[in-house]
Amino acid sequence: MRIAITNLKGGTGKTTTAMHLATGLAAHGRTLLIDADEQGSATAWSQLIGDGCPFDVVTDAGADLHLRFDRLVASYAHVVIDAPPHDAAIVRSAIQLATNIVIPLTPSAMDVNRLWPMIELATTVHRGDAPSVLVLLTKVRPHTRTLRITRETLDEMGVPVSSIEIPQRELYRTAFGTIPNDPERYQSVVGELLRKEVVAA
Ligand SMILES: Nc1ncnc2c1ncn2[C@@H]1O[C@H](COP(=O)(O)OP(=O)(O)O)[C@@H](O)[C@H]1O
Ligand SMILES: [Mg+2]
Incomplete structure (x- = not known):
């Protein structure tokens, strides 16, 4: 499985999600x-x-990733790409390597409004089969009006959203530099992605 973690907005939990899913x-x-x-946050x-890092890492912010890494990714069972915000060319390239796109989204009316260009890229840019898209709500504050409105809006947009939510927690904020360990949430997202892959095959 090749997962591109993308959102054209910064600070939505892309790197945190990439590290947890790769683990x-x-x-x-x-x-x-x-x-x-x-910015190299995942590399850092x-x-x-x-040495205990359970996966290999390459650092490369090029807009031709899909051309240069085609060979390399074929030698791995799974690939996770931590994409940058603000740079549509690199995001496009990451999408072209991907079988799956995970879009971490922080619930907020403004962030949902800014999601359209990302969804457009995710659904129009691809080589071969279109990757499957999944929005993952991050930094979630449960039972808030914001969360309800965000889910309703995404539903109206027809965007697939994971039922698993990543709450706003110190656990994630302090995970930097450590092997991510979140058996409850991110581990379930990995399970969800792998199950869908089996069904689609
Ligand atoms: N679920 C969460 N709860 C609390 N803080 C989080 C959560 N996910 C990410 N963060 C924090 O939010 C900030 C941005 O997260 P990051 O993963 O770097 O986002 P991005 O890669 O999209 O810029 C970081 O300080 C990170 O520790
Ligand atoms: Mg990042």
């Missing part, structure tokens, strides 16, 4: 994380983990 997928097969954000995080 979860590494238990199911050899896994590569491509850090395509020039992995380096702090050191």
